[in-house]
Amino acid sequence: MSRPRDTTIDERALAATLELLEEVGFEATTMQAVSARADVHASALYRRWPSRVALVEDALSPTVAIASFEPTGDLTRDLRRFLRAYAATWGSPAARAAMPGLLAHYQSTGAVRSEEEWLPISARPQFLDILRAAPEGAVDPAVDPDDVFDVLLGAVMARSLVPTVVERDRPLERTLELVLRMLAPRPATAARTDRRPADADHA
Amino acid sequence: MSRPRDTTIDERALAATLELLEEVGFEATTMQAVSARADVHASALYRRWPSRVALVEDALSPTVAIASFEPTGDLTRDLRRFLRAYAATWGSPAARAAMPGLLAHYQSTGAVRSEEEWLPISARPQFLDILRAAPEGAVDPAVDPDDVFDVLLGAVMARSLVPTVVERDRPLERTLELVLRMLAPRPATAARTDRRPADADHA
Amino acid sequence: MSRPRDTTIDERALAATLELLEEVGFEATTMQAVSARADVHASALYRRWPSRVALVEDALSPTVAIASFEPTGDLTRDLRRFLRAYAATWGSPAARAAMPGLLAHYQSTGAVRSEEEWLPISARPQFLDILRAAPEGAVDPAVDPDDVFDVLLGAVMARSLVPTVVERDRPLERTLELVLRMLAPRPATAARTDRRPADADHA
Amino acid sequence: MSRPRDTTIDERALAATLELLEEVGFEATTMQAVSARADVHASALYRRWPSRVALVEDALSPTVAIASFEPTGDLTRDLRRFLRAYAATWGSPAARAAMPGLLAHYQSTGAVRSEEEWLPISARPQFLDILRAAPEGAVDPAVDPDDVFDVLLGAVMARSLVPTVVERDRPLERTLELVLRMLAPRPATAARTDRRPADADHA
DNA sequence: TGTTAACCGAGACGGTACGTCGGGTCTTCCG
């Protein structure tokens, strides 16, 4: 009953956004810059995305999504594939440029409303699937997979966001080894000699 | 030889900056907001710090610095202390608010010129000291301590920056355990038989 | 094809500018003062006028323009009317306040690009029209009307700008008489015998 | 008992002021610019002159002063000499640059406190002296010399300040002729046919 | 075959922060 949207505008805007993120960074990826680069009027942008941040999120989401992931049961192999895919997601130039900006914005604004809005979270289920598919005994049942994922997430994030880590540019294989170490069952002889404290440790 | 600076201006400005970071976040911690809150003229701010970012960095640096750290030789204990101190610096409200903003800015601007300018990095030497002080055999010589620090840095960062991780709010002790697992020597039988070649895995 | 300008903004801004010129003078007629007085956002001012000077010129131009002027042929009468109109434009409080400021700015900035941009000059044609309409023999053909206008312009300017002249506050009629004297044909006997050669007198 | 003033500071400051007036104009002749050019600290400037305007006035005064002037009795000659001297003072690059700025400032600030502070006024007595020295009958007694001076002052001012007049760049001799015409006695036959109005002409 | 609602571009609007610059005052130490 009404005029349909010109879908090429969406495409051009999203493409321009990604390009600008790579070339000039998050701060300089302004609505007017996108507007100029995509040759789309700013009002058309605001008609589609309520804010600059929403546009960036939208532009980023396909980059950041991890394609469907079918675990084979070979833990090392699966984790290697997973880690590569996940690191690729964070390591893409646009994501590198945008993530800290987005994190900053989430920090400033009461943050992510729902779990679903935190985009890269989508990788957590895949990781859990991999562990579940691993052969009996390959993963220490004493370890909480979610905790490991949190560490892994941080490791991948640091690899692409923290300057000193970025510069070291270590092979992903090193990270994989450390992840395997966290998951591996410990021999019975690895006695825990350390007395645990009363353990109100996150007060 | 000339009129001395009014040092209370520095103090008031830095204090106001920290307060604002906590209360309104990085983006809203503007020069004018600091100026108003600290009752300091904006020109006095620009006389001291060339930009908003410089002011925030300066305000943050004492919070973020890890005090001198003397390893005792008890690996678990030392790491627990270290982890708590390090998490505290990243977890302080001001740091949580500011870090992603700073990372975004570094990303946008070619960024950290020298290793020294990346402030939180100062924790790396302390971590290495701890490992060095640990008893023979407590740390697997096959593991690169720097790699472990990178992961640990990411884990701490994620704990304070990534919404989903922040919300899980797991005890720091869990992270400590995972760090210990990464460092622990592995029994001879645990040799990885599926070791792939040191392929070009970060192309 | 786009949102139309709110013309009341122009009106309010120009009115406020004139008021401020009268009340506080040129230097104190700042963009922010106009903005506050007219209740118009500064950005709306800059959208219309590229600078403070441009705004002042615009506010002044109607005041300074001499309405269409129809010579009657009676030289004295016409000149009296003209002189009054011209003196009125320079003598208006806003013009008095603004003119030296504008002149100073022109002086500082290479200034008036084209003849047309020098606004009060518009009176020159009217003056020449009056002389042309005067009866044969009323104006000495040996006198260059443009030269007389230059002197007249200076006289009017001095009357409104130069403190000592302003204070003397002489009737305009005195100036009129002097203008008539400059224009009047001289009797043949009044030939200047001491005429020096047309030497290079403006080196 | 105290350290004597460094008199070269005065000289350097005044010289720098004149240079800057010529080169960059009144607006850009700021205290800091003078300070930098003369290599004199700004506070030393404020110690000597209460304000920027005072410094400019001081720098200008020697340029603007008309040297002692001895009338010879030859009206045309004396006036020519006078006009040249007077035009030279207004026409000097520094004066041209500064005068409108000064006028603007006087306009903004309640103006010149006393007659003496209006510097170029000093030329009025010289002009009157010239007329007084002229032979009987050379100057029409019906003309008020002060009125003529006012017009002459304006003419000279316009020659150096008003862009359109500056550009015409007419020989000073033309102005001299017009001044002589204003002063010359009118033959008895030059009947004043124009009825004067009721003459409330400067209301 | 009209209607009509949503699109399109253009650009104005009120806000706010930015970083720079100038003015004129004040405070210190040094000679």
Add this chain to the structure above:
DNA sequence: CGGAAGACCCGACGTACCGTCTCGGTTAACA
């Protein structure tokens, strides 16, 4: 006590973005 240095407060400058809005004109889907 003069002088150099440089702090201080104050406020204007002009630029840039933000996100909202109001236009006139266009265009498809529905009736």
